[in-house]
Amino acid sequence: MTRCDSDACITCGDVAIPMRVIVVDEARCLALCESAEGARETVEIALVDAGPGDEVLVHAGTAIA
Numbered sequence: 001m002t003r004c005d006s007d008a009c010i011t012c013g014d015v016a017i018p019m020r021v022i023v024v025d026e027a028r029c030l031a032l033c034e035s036a037e038g039a040r041e042t043v044e045i046a047l048v049d050a051g052p053g054d055e056v057l058v059h060a061g062t063a064i065a
Contacts, residue, residue, distance in 0.1 A: 016057040016064060019043065021050050033058060 019033035019041070029046040033056065043056065048063045050056050056063035 016059040019056055019058050019063075021045075021052050021054045021056060024051055031056075031063070033063075 017035055019035050022032045022034055022040070024031045024045065029044060031043050031045045031050060032040060033043045034040050041058070041061070043058050044062045045056070046062075048056055048065065050063060057065040
């Protein structure tokens with residue numbers, strides 16, 4: 001059994017970043033999201049049910065929670 005005692009992904013070393021959804025493109029399962037620092041990024045949201053104003057955790061360009 002593998003244990004993970006890190007805050008980072010064991011595969012790539014990245015962490016999940018909390019972001020706020022600005023606008024959603026439902027047809028493509030994409031959302032424009034903004035970090036607390038104001039950085040904006042297009043995020044794939046097929047794994048979550050999110051709409052404008054929602055907070056998502058983003059890892060490797062994908063909302064995972």
